[in-house]
Amino acid sequence: MDVTGFFSGAGWHAPLGEAGLAQAVQAMYQARLALAAMDIEARLAAMTQLAAGLGASDWAAGAEACGCSAATLAFGFGELERCWQPDAMRRFLATELPQEHPHWRPLLPQRLAMVLAATVPPAGIQATMLPVMAGVPVLVRAAARLQPLMRAFLEVLARCAPALAPAVILAHFPSSDLDSAAAMAAAGDAIVVHGSARAVAQWQRLARPHQIFVPYGHRISAAYLGADPEPTPAILSDLALDLCLWDQYGCLSPQALYLQGDAKDAAEVARQLAHHALPPLEARFPLGPLDAAARAHRRSYIQNALLDAHAFTAPGGATILAYPSAQPLTPSCGARVLPVYPVADLDDLIPHLSAAAPHLQCLGMAGATLTPQRLATLTLAGLNRVCPLGHMQRPPLSWRHDGIGTLAPLVRWVSLA
Amino acid sequence: MAARWAAERARLEQALLAGMTRGLAPEAWRALTAQIMTYQAQAHPLYGRYCRHGGVEPGGDPWGLPPLPVEAFKRADLFPHDASEAVATFFSSGTTAEQRSRHVFKTLALMDTAILATFAPMVLGDGAELSWWVLTPSDADAPHSSLVHMFAHLMRHHGGGHFLVDAAGNLDAPRLTAALDAAEASGRPVFLLGPSFAFVHFLDGLGGRRWRLPAGSRLLETGGYKGLSRQVPRPDLHAALVATLGLEAALIVAEYGMSELSSQLYEASMALALAGHGDLALALRDRFVGPPWCRFAVLDPDSLTELPWGEEGQIALRDLANLDSAAYVLTGDLGRCHPVPPEAAAHLPWPVDACLQLCGRAGAVAKGCSIALDAMLSGAERSLWM
Numbered sequence: 001m002d003v004t005g006f007f008s009g010a011g012w013h014a015p016l017g018e019a020g021l022a023q024a025v026q027a028m029y030q031a032r033l034a035l036a037a038m039d040i041e042a043r044l045a046a047m048t049q050l051a052a053g054l055g056a057s058d059w060a061a062g063a064e065a066c067g068c069s070a071a072t073l074a075f076g077f078g079e080l081e082r083c084w085q086p087d088a089m090r091r092f093l094a095t096e097l098p099q100e101h102p103h104w105r106p107l108l109p110q111r112l113a114m115v116l117a118a119t120v121p122p123a124g125i126q127a128t129m130l131p132v133m134a135g136v137p138v139l140v141r142a143a144a145r146l147q148p149l150m151r152a153f154l155e156v157l158a159r160c161a162p163a164l165a166p167a168v169i170l171a172h173f174p175s176s177d178l179d180s181a182a183a184m185a186a187a188g189d190a191i192v193v194h195g196s197a198r199a200v201a202q203w204q205r206l207a208r209p210h211q212i213f214v215p216y217g218h219r220i221s222a223a224y225l226g227a228d229p230e231p232t233p234a235i236l237s238d239l240a241l242d243l244c245l246w247d248q249y250g251c252l253s254p255q256a257l258y259l260q261g262d263a264k265d266a267a268e269v270a271r272q273l274a275h276h277a278l279p280p281l282e283a284r285f286p287l288g289p290l291d292a293a294a295r296a297h298r299r300s301y302i303q304n305a306l307l308d309a310h311a312f313t314a315p316g317g318a319t320i321l322a323y324p325s326a327q328p329l330t331p332s333c334g335a336r337v338l339p340v341y342p343v344a345d346l347d348d349l350i351p352h353l354s355a356a357a358p359h360l361q362c363l364g365m366a367g368a369t370l371t372p373q374r375l376a377t378l379t380l381a382g383l384n385r386v387c388p389l390g391h392m393q394r395p396p397l398s399w400r401h402d403g404i405g406t407l408a409p410l411v412r413w414v415s416l417a
Numbered sequence: 418m419a420a421r422w423a424a425e426r427a428r429l430e431q432a433l434l435a436g437m438t439r440g441l442a443p444e445a446w447r448a449l450t451a452q453i454m455t456y457q458a459q460a461h462p463l464y465g466r467y468c469r470h471g472g473v474e475p476g477g478d479p480w481g482l483p484p485l486p487v488e489a490f491k492r493a494d495l496f497p498h499d500a501s502e503a504v505a506t507f508f509s510s511g512t513t514a515e516q517r518s519r520h521v522f523k524t525l526a527l528m529d530t531a532i533l534a535t536f537a538p539m540v541l542g543d544g545a546e547l548s549w550w551v552l553t554p555s556d557a558d559a560p561h562s563s564l565v566h567m568f569a570h571l572m573r574h575h576g577g578g579h580f581l582v583d584a585a586g587n588l589d590a591p592r593l594t595a596a597l598d599a600a601e602a603s604g605r606p607v608f609l610l611g612p613s614f615a616f617v618h619f620l621d622g623l624g625g626r627r628w629r630l631p632a633g634s635r636l637l638e639t640g641g642y643k644g645l646s647r648q649v650p651r652p653d654l655h656a657a658l659v660a661t662l663g664l665e666a667a668l669i670v671a672e673y674g675m676s677e678l679s680s681q682l683y684e685a686s687m688a689l690a691l692a693g694h695g696d697l698a699l700a701l702r703d704r705f706v707g708p709p710w711c712r713f714a715v716l717d718p719d720s721l722t723e724l725p726w727g728e729e730g731q732i733a734l735r736d737l738a739n740l741d742s743a744a745y746v747l748t749g750d751l752g753r754c755h756p757v758p759p760e761a762a763a764h765l766p767w768p769v770d771a772c773l774q775l776c777g778r779a780g781a782v783a784k785g786c787s788i789a790l791d792a793m794l795s796g797a798e799r800s801l802w803m
Contacts, residue, residue, distance in 0.1 A: 066784070067782075067784045068784070118783040118784070118785065118786060119785060119786045120785045120786060123786070145782075145784070194786065195783075195786075196783055196788075196789075216786070217788075218783070218786050218787060218788035218789070219786065219787070219788055220787065220788050221787075246784075246785055247784070248787065249783075249784040249785030249786075249787050250785045250786055250787055251785070251786035251787050251788070253785070253787055255787065288784075291782075292718065292729045292730060292731075292751055292776075293751060293777060293778065293779050293780050293781070293782070294779075294780070294781045294782065295718035295719060295731075296718040296730070296731040296749065296751055296779030297749075297779040297780050297781045298718065298781070299718040299719070299721070299731060299747070299779075300486045300487075300488060300731075300747060300749055300779055303467075303471075303483065303484070303485070303486040303747055304486045304488040304489060306467050306470040306471050306483075307463060307466070307467050307470070307489055307492065308470075309470065310470050311470070311471070317719070330790055331787060331788055331789055331790045333781060334781055334784075334787065335781070359788050
């Protein structure tokens with residue numbers, strides 16, 4: 001779809017501009033009334049139906065466009081189905097929008113402008129739908145690579161949860177169309193941006209003082225293998241899953257593995273990962289398509305690593321780089337290339353992770369536990385999630401995204417004296 | 418470095434210098450390449466270790482040795498000799514020392530010979546007398562720029578010229594416009610040389626002024642923009658230069674070089690135009706050729722094997738003049754190999770069967786929410802508006 005405009009339950013409207021904006025705002029106003037008229041339990045039920053529909057749909061075309069395999073995308077939507085259960089959603093609402101306090105009430109925006117510049121697809125859809133569940137209509141602009149997927153998502157939404165469908169409006173305009181961007185930003189009383197620091201900064205410039213602006217920037221995660229117990233095949237399989245899902249392009253994807261041990265241990269774990277743990281997962285979740293620029297970037301990263309590291313390559317191309325000594329946490333080139341660094345212990349690990357401040361997001365662990373003191377140190381670097389290996393890419397609904405949550409940062413509080 | 422390797426290095430240097438000045442036939446190039454690759458794999462500790470980590474024995478088939486990525490030039494230990502033996506160090510542009518490549522030279526003999534032996538046949542084939550104006554600082558003000566070194570070395574051998582940028586990076590535009598006025602009035606052709614961004618700055622500041630430079634005037638532009646000006650696609654830049662300066666389009670040439678190399682590639686079009694073959698020149702716009710000791714290959718990024726002509730892949734260069742660093746370099750650039758029509762090849766300074774088309778840079782598009790390395794280092798991320 002190349003036209004500038006927006007898509008709602010009533011079809012396409014073009015252009016977005018001033019007139020289109022008025023239409024979009026009017027549509028959101030109507031959608032908000034309709035959501036408000038729905039009982040919360042009805043909305044939760046619709047979300048559950050939607051999740052089931054997403055889990056059952058064929059995502060091959062959308063996967064191709066957004067650069068991941070259909071199997072990975074299907075897994076991601078399966079995760080939404082697992083997470084969007086009524087009890088979990090009630091707990092989520094109670095946590096992020098506590099209603100019980102005698103003196104304060106949370107107030108959500110009436111309209112939300114949502115920018116999905118660069119994000120893992122199901123995370124973008126969850127970010128869109130949780131406000132809708134809470135009664136807030138959303139005007140979404142997705143990056144070009146996500147557009148086909150978002151169109152397909154809206155079709156599933158209309159089919160499986162028709163009562164919620166009018167509350168999601170998909171805007172479409174080229175990135176060079178600054179007037180439409182300004183119109184979109186003005187359409188919400190809050191703006192949420194998932195994207196790079198640059199994308200966040202560009203949208204922030206469009207925000208007006210009265211608007212709530214919530215940025216979710218790009219971040220980095222790591223994995224750690226302690227020695228108690230020693231890594232087992234099951235633990236390495238869990239790590240391999242974390243590496244394969246979203247091809248290492250997610251903020252919860254491990255960009256490096258630190259392990260308690262020496263260079264020999266690092267090489268042995270790298271070998272086991274490449275030759276035993278990864279092959280079945282590569283078969284289940286093939287690497288998504290990469291263009292020549294991305295493949296060359298990956299090749300340069302691997303070749304540069306060979307100055308210090310030994311490479312172990314899995315049959316599907318995943319490459320594990322065993323280093324003789326640890327280095328500070330930095331992003332890998334993605335596409336399943338994982339450096340493995342030996343460290344003496346958790347105390348040795350902390351400064352390497354802290355080097356990623358303030359972008360640190362998640363630490364997946366096995367064979368060790370963080371003391372409160374070490375945890376406190378890492379939270380200063382941005383860490384907001386610690387989980388077992390195999391769960392890095394599968395955050396529960398209760399995870400407070402980027403440490404701030406999804407609905408909580410949108411809230412204005414009403415004080416009742 | 419052991420005495421045995423020092424002697425081998427000296428022998429290779431002499432052989433290469435002889436080849437650069439007297440010619441290097443394909444068989445001689447193959448023999449010399451094999452010797453230099455074997456020497457570097459065994460005598461350069463970092464490269465030898467790199468080969469072994471890649472599963473290649475340094476003493477094995479020299480044609481199986483892997484290209485070293487340009488990122489390796491960020492490391493001090495790439496220079497195989499004692500640091501005290503360095504006579505020059507050139508840095509790539511970049512914002513922090515950590516991000517900049519450094520190319521250390523034990524001697525500049527090979528580089529300087531390569532510069533002269535390539536430039537004149539590719540750019541000065543008509544023997545014209547030109548007034549040189551260079552849009553960079555002087556080598557005294559920028560001693561660590563390989564590009565500035567190249568311009569300074571060329572000027573020393575071609576009758577002098579003028580640097581137009583001061584040590585603080587300010588272009589002396591009034592002096593340049595006066596030089597263009599004088600050329601227009603006198604009829605003496607000029608030669609303008611500089612990085613692409615400098616020409617963009619110059620054009621942006623002109624306020625619509627135009628010249629009709631004397632016949633034979635020419636211009637060499639090189640390099641990317643590196644955030645130093647607005648980015649202008651090369652055809653648009655060339656068109657603007659033609660319109661503003663009244664240059665003949667065929668007499669604008671692009672150079673492909675980098676601080677990690679000692680040799681340069683040039684668009685083949687100018688050499689053909691200067692030889693009086695404008696029609697052939699047109700066909701080879703945006704097609705680069707290098708001297709016989711600097712050969713390119715386009716590799717499959719997955720396997721590092723050579724791709725068939727016409728397919729897009731990662732550019733690698735065998736620049737034998739990189740005797741004290743790495744002769745086989747894997748760049749971060751994408752390109753395609755194309756055949757050179759025999760009728761054009763016959764008018765180029767060396768036997769050439771292939772030319773190189775540049776297709777862009779390696780880099781991962783942000784697919785998800787994982788931060789990119791340069792964003793983490795610089796605080797700003799590469800991905801565009803959306």
